[in-house]
Amino acid sequence: MNRNDRMDGQKSDDVTGVDERDGRSESALAVSVDVEDWYHVPAVTGSSFSAYEDVDSFFEEWTDRYDYLTRPTRRTLDLFDELGITATFFVVADVVENYPGLVEEIADHGHEIECHGLHHACAIDPDTKEPRFTRAEYRERLVEAKRRLEAASGQSVTGFRAPNAYVAGWMLDVLEEVGFQYDSSVARNSLYDKSAGSLVGVDTTPYIPRAGSLATGGSDREFVELPWPYYERFGVRVPAGGGPLVRLFGRTVIERGIQQSLARGDTVFYFHPIDIARESFPKVGNTKRRPAYWLFKGETAERRIRAILDAFDDRLTTCGDLAAAHSPTVRRRDDRPVDSHAQYRSAENVDSRGELSR
Numbered sequence: 001m002n003r004n005d006r007m008d009g010q011k012s013d014d015v016t017g018v019d020e021r022d023g024r025s026e027s028a029l030a031v032s033v034d035v036e037d038w039y040h041v042p043a044v045t046g047s048s049f050s051a052y053e054d055v056d057s058f059f060e061e062w063t064d065r066y067d068y069l070t071r072p073t074r075r076t077l078d079l080f081d082e083l084g085i086t087a088t089f090f091v092v093a094d095v096v097e098n099y100p101g102l103v104e105e106i107a108d109h110g111h112e113i114e115c116h117g118l119h120h121a122c123a124i125d126p127d128t129k130e131p132r133f134t135r136a137e138y139r140e141r142l143v144e145a146k147r148r149l150e151a152a153s154g155q156s157v158t159g160f161r162a163p164n165a166y167v168a169g170w171m172l173d174v175l176e177e178v179g180f181q182y183d184s185s186v187a188r189n190s191l192y193d194k195s196a197g198s199l200v201g202v203d204t205t206p207y208i209p210r211a212g213s214l215a216t217g218g219s220d221r222e223f224v225e226l227p228w229p230y231y232e233r234f235g236v237r238v239p240a241g242g243g244p245l246v247r248l249f250g251r252t253v254i255e256r257g258i259q260q261s262l263a264r265g266d267t268v269f270y271f272h273p274i275d276i277a278r279e280s281f282p283k284v285g286n287t288k289r290r291p292a293y294w295l296f297k298g299e300t301a302e303r304r305i306r307a308i309l310d311a312f313d314d315r316l317t318t319c320g321d322l323a324a325a326h327s328p329t330v331r332r333r334d335d336r337p338v339d340s341h342a343q344y345r346s347a348e349n350v351d352s353r354g355e356l357s358r
């Protein structure tokens with residue numbers, strides 16, 4: 001059965017995802033994974049309301065085990081191996097030094113390594129949407145993050161996802177300046193707004209943003225935005241990109257949102273390895289802002305994610321290939337140089353359980 005037949009009230013002939021350049025007849029769903037640990041979330045580090053100003057000050061004071069990431073990341077790799085999925089991993093660059101060998105391991109499984117910030121700090125203030133860094137500082141951090149991830153993965157890193165999805169048009173401009181070719185952070189919906197400025201024309205399909213803006217209608221640039229899906233009902237748009245939303249809203253809303261969004265064109269799905277972590281995380285930080293944040297993680301989340309991936313198994317692709325399909329200049333993974341990265345591989349700091357502590 002054509003999966004479009006199941007879409008809510010939408011006829012198959014409404015599907016607009018035919019992409020001439022790509023030769024695909026159906027729209028595609030890019031699978032992505034945001035690789036960060038429990039202390040990268042804004043309640044703990046990197047925001048105006050976090051318990052520690054940044055990851056550096058967290059590590060200055062934290063003496064207990066910190067690694068709750070390695071185990072669920074390996075679980076994610078196993079899941080993808082089992083389902084035959086190649087995905088895009090947006091990795092916080094400090095993971096390279098604090099989890100030796102992990103980024104190399106993901107790359108060795110054939111996945112795309114892309115950037116999720118240097119330390120996962122919000123680039124704009126969650127409340128005011130004002131920049132938290134100067135443009136020069138932001139540029140410097142991006143260049144450093146890109147350098148570390150490329151060194152570890154041996155891949156050219158050209159994709160970005162904004163930490164906590166707080167995104168602004170000026171950020172995309174800086175990303176383009178330092179060699180990134182696409183971003184995947186914009187989530188138009190009725191429940192929250194993490195973007196600074198206008199989202200005019202934005203829905204759930206890839207587009208070229210205008211300079212200095214998140215709005216559609218860019219023309220003389222070669223930078224693509226891959227926005228997230230939403231589920232629309234009674235005029236309300238519920239975010240359906242995945243991750244915490246899978247945990248909070250359950251599988252059906254996300255699956256229907258993806259179905260609706262695929263009827264408009266290509267879109268993306270994401271989750272975090274820590275969404276499927278079985279262990280409880282240390283209780284640190286201001287949890288009042290998101291009291292239910294870690295509900296339904298672990299096994300429940302994994303079961304839902306698996307079902308969603310399974311439901312769209314004939315549509316899955318990577319963010320890199322999606323970006324390439326929507327820009328004449330973004331190169332496909334197969335066309336990009338891959339260097340040997342054996343020299344960076346080091347497991348000496350990983351203990352016998354594969355976990356790290358300080």
Ligand SMILES: [Zn+2]
Pocket residue numbers: 034036116120162163164165
């Ligand atoms: Zn993140």
